[in-house]
Amino acid sequence: MSNYTEGILILLMINGIAAMGVSLLTGFTGIFTLGHAAYLAIGSYTTAILTLDYGFHWLPAVILGGLLAMIVGYLVGLPTLKLMGDYYAIASIGLAESIRLIIENWQSVTNGARGIPGIDTFTTLPITAGFFVVMAYGAFCLINGRIGRAFKACRDDHVAASLLGFNTPRYRVLSLSISAFYVGIAGGLYAGFISFIQPIMFDMLKSTEMTSVVVFGGLGSMSGALLGTTIITLVTELFRPISQYRMLIYGLVLVLVMVFRPEGLLGRHEVGPALFRKLTRRVTPAPGERGPL
Amino acid sequence: MSLDETAVLSLSGVNKFFGGVHAVSEMTFTVEKGGLTGLIGPNGAGKTTIFNLITGVYPVNSGEILFKGQSVLSRKSHEIIHMGIARTFQNLRLFHRSTVLENVMTACQHHHPYGFVESLTHLGRWKKEEKVIRDRSLELLDRVGLADRADQDAGTLPYGHQRRLEIARALALEPELLLLDEPAAGMNPEEVFALNDLISAIHRDFDLTILVIEHHMDLVMEICPHIVCMNFGARIAEGGPEEIQNHPEVLKAYLGEEVVDE
Numbered sequence: 001m002s003n004y005t006e007g008i009l010i011l012l013m014i015n016g017i018a019a020m021g022v023s024l025l026t027g028f029t030g031i032f033t034l035g036h037a038a039y040l041a042i043g044s045y046t047t048a049i050l051t052l053d054y055g056f057h058w059l060p061a062v063i064l065g066g067l068l069a070m071i072v073g074y075l076v077g078l079p080t081l082k083l084m085g086d087y088y089a090i091a092s093i094g095l096a097e098s099i100r101l102i103i104e105n106w107q108s109v110t111n112g113a114r115g116i117p118g119i120d121t122f123t124t125l126p127i128t129a130g131f132f133v134v135m136a137y138g139a140f141c142l143i144n145g146r147i148g149r150a151f152k153a154c155r156d157d158h159v160a161a162s163l164l165g166f167n168t169p170r171y172r173v174l175s176l177s178i179s180a181f182y183v184g185i186a187g188g189l190y191a192g193f194i195s196f197i198q199p200i201m202f203d204m205l206k207s208t209e210m211t212s213v214v215v216f217g218g219l220g221s222m223s224g225a226l227l228g229t230t231i232i233t234l235v236t237e238l239f240r241p242i243s244q245y246r247m248l249i250y251g252l253v254l255v256l257v258m259v260f261r262p263e264g265l266l267g268r269h270e271v272g273p274a275l276f277r278k279l280t281r282r283v284t285p286a287p288g289e290r291g292p293l
Numbered sequence: 294m295s296l297d298e299t300a301v302l303s304l305s306g307v308n309k310f311f312g313g314v315h316a317v318s319e320m321t322f323t324v325e326k327g328g329l330t331g332l333i334g335p336n337g338a339g340k341t342t343i344f345n346l347i348t349g350v351y352p353v354n355s356g357e358i359l360f361k362g363q364s365v366l367s368r369k370s371h372e373i374i375h376m377g378i379a380r381t382f383q384n385l386r387l388f389h390r391s392t393v394l395e396n397v398m399t400a401c402q403h404h405h406p407y408g409f410v411e412s413l414t415h416l417g418r419w420k421k422e423e424k425v426i427r428d429r430s431l432e433l434l435d436r437v438g439l440a441d442r443a444d445q446d447a448g449t450l451p452y453g454h455q456r457r458l459e460i461a462r463a464l465a466l467e468p469e470l471l472l473l474d475e476p477a478a479g480m481n482p483e484e485v486f487a488l489n490d491l492i493s494a495i496h497r498d499f500d501l502t503i504l505v506i507e508h509h510m511d512l513v514m515e516i517c518p519h520i521v522c523m524n525f526g527a528r529i530a531e532g533g534p535e536e537i538q539n540h541p542e543v544l545k546a547y548l549g550e551e552v553v554d555e
Contacts, residue, residue: 141415145423146407149399153388160386163348164400165374165466220390268390 006125007193008237013132014123014189015213015229020139021182022214023225027268028143029175030155031081035092036210038099039069039180041202043187045103048116048197058122062131062188069184072099074177081172084158088176096207103199115198123192131189135182139222142178151175152220183210216257218264223271228264300359301326301470301502302347307356309342309526316342318526320356324470329496329503331517333510333537335546339526340506341383344472348380349373360470375403379468381459383475383506389448393439393458396447397430400465405429430465437461437491453484457491464499471495473505477512485509489516514538522546 018040025031046065050056056064072095080091103110110116142148153161154168154175162168191197209232217228235253239246257265302324309317317339324330332340345351347358349370358365365373379400388396405425407418434440437457442450447458456476463471476492477485493516496503507513513520514534522530522537524546530537537543 138413141413141419145412145415145419146402147409147412149391149395149402152391152395153399156388156390157386159350160382160388162370163350163374163380163386164462165371165403167369167371 008233010123010125010128010193012230012233013128014186014193015233016226017132017135017189018183018186018210019213019217019225019229020136020222021179021186022210023217023219023222024139024142024151024182025175025179026211026214027219027221027225028148028155029151029172031172031175032086032089033092033179033207033211034089034204035094035096035207036179036183037202037204037206038092038096039073039183040187040190040206040210041096041099041103041199042069042072043184044191044197044202045110045116045187046184047188047191048119049109051120051122052116052118058120058192062185062192065188066181066184069187070177070181073180074173077173077176081176082169092207093204096202096204100199100202103202110199113199115196117196119191119195119197121192121195123189128189128193131185135185136226139182143222147171147174155220212254215264216254218266218268220268221264221266221270224264224266224269227266227271231265299326300324301328301361302504303359304343304347305357305359307343307346307358308354309339309346309351310354316526317346320523320526320528322521322528322531324502324504325519326502327500328519329492329505329517331513331520332504332506332523333508333513333520334523334529338523338546340523341474342526343523344380344474344506347373347472348378374466374468377467377469378472379463379466379470380472381456381463381474381476383478385455385459387447387455387458387462389446391447392444393434393447393450394427394430394443396458397433397462397465398426400462401426401430401433404467430461433461433464434458436464436495453480453488456480456488460491460495464495468501470502470504473503473507475506475508477507477509480509485512488512492516 022033022036026033043065046068047058047061050061050064051058076091076095077088080088104113150166150171153164153166154171158168213229213232214225216232217226218224232250232253235249236246239249300323305321307317307320320343332343334340342351346353347365349365349368353366360376360378363376365376388399391399405422407422411417411419431440431443434443437460439454439457439461442454447455450458460473460476473492477488480488489512492503492505495501505513505517518533520532520534520537521528522540522543529542529546530540
């Protein structure tokens with residue numbers, strides 16, 4: 001496998017981990033975010049600083065990066081997620097900008113706007129694949145069970161959810177914490193992949209991209225988020241030779257999906273036996289229901 | 294204010310204002326354990342507001358609401374639900390994008406919990422408890438006659454079926470007190486007739502206390518031995534079906550007053 005292909009695969013899986021995090025929050029819990037680059041930055045910088053300045057092994061550094069992102073998510077979520085509506089989306093923009101500005105100005109620790117070069121490139125294909133498989137397994141398990149149903153209940157009708165005995169603010173904060181953890185881990189792996197990080201990488205554009213990828217794939221579909229991120233990452237790579245038009249094509253793809261499939265590529269269906277059953281059931285109507293004739 | 298031992302739910306002197314509107318005024322009544330009580334009244338009388346006060350959707354301005362002798366005031370909705378109250382909604386609040394079965398499972402899962410790590414890994418109790426939740430939910434769907442619709446999206450069900458699904462979902466909470474908010478709204482006479490049977494049957498089989506808001510007089514008169522009638526936020530009559538039917542205040546509320554010429 002060429003270095004280039006390997007690089008693309010690693011990037012796909014890192015973006016996939018981040019997309020699963022966003023999908024859990026925006027797709028399954030119905031909380032819109034415009035600032036998830038903040039958690040990515042926290043993960044990246046924690047990993048970089050711990051490995052370079054404190055001599056940590058990369059594995060605990062990446063995990064601590066994820067945990068720190070989770071703690072920040074939890075603390076931001078506590079006051080903002082008690083409120084219904086788009087308060088978190090607004091707060092997340094502020095959070096992302098604050099984190100970026102802190103990194104840019106905290107010279108002694110983060111090296112400011114010049115960024116941190118020379119991070120050990122520990123993110124090899126098997127390591128990324130290992131993280132990806134474990135975290136994808138966790139995400140798919142989570143949505144198929146007690147907590148996944150609670151998230152969806154909060155998303156679909158928060159009044160009904162609380163009158164079915166769910167402490168909705170608690171579940172919303174839980175969703176954000178898990179989401180931030182996923183994105184933080186992705187950030188740590190990303191730092192070990194490109195070996196040089198800079199605050200400008202985690203700007204508003206990055207946040208928007210992370211959310212739009214999930215909307216593109218289908219809100220409420222974990223496999224949709226993965227499919228969306230794959231397509232967008234590949235489109236970005238394919239058109240690298242004509243890079244001045246890249247954002248144009250990226251925008252065009254998003255607009256086309258919004259026009260022709262507003263619910264996203266997969267809607268809220270998962271790739272798997274259930275989708276297969278759904279597709280085949282159109283041919284054989286359920287008992288008691290009239291067929292096409 | 295009388296608080297006898299058998300009262301499951303008791304409201305005393307409950308007031309609720311929405312700005313200048315006195316939506317509920319000095320409301321006092323009790324629901325006996327194991328009873329099937331009807332709450333009737335013209336549109337805008339404040340019936341649904343009473344349900345919203347009991348379940349903590351709105352705070353009460355003054356008065357007291359006791360459930361099994363404990364105050365529900367100052368508790369959050371989800372805490373009140375866990376005390377043993379379940380309700381349905383006048384304007385159906387199903388999870389439209391989930392399947393019929395998932396809707397019931399969402400409520401059913403409270404009684405069959407498992408841990409966070411088990412949710413994340415599907416190890417441990419996950420498999421066993423999920424199966425129990427699924428089987429129990431299917432049983433409840435069968436009970437309300439929706440077993441063959443389990444895999445359909447809830448939003449695609451006909452109206453009458455959606456009402457039945459709400460009842461199944463509320464039953465999945467295993468409540469002691471079930472609040473039904475206009476379960477027969479939008480139903481045709483045959484459906485109302487079938488619903489009558491369903492409510493009577495679940496009342497008997499699930500050892501429930503039921504408080505039902507209804508507009509269909511024939512339904513209320515037939516199944517409720519005890520009826521509370523309210524108008525303009527206040528209780529105007531209370532008693533058995535016969536008593537209510539002949540009560541002058543009730544007739545006045547529903548039919549208006551005769552104009553007497555001098």
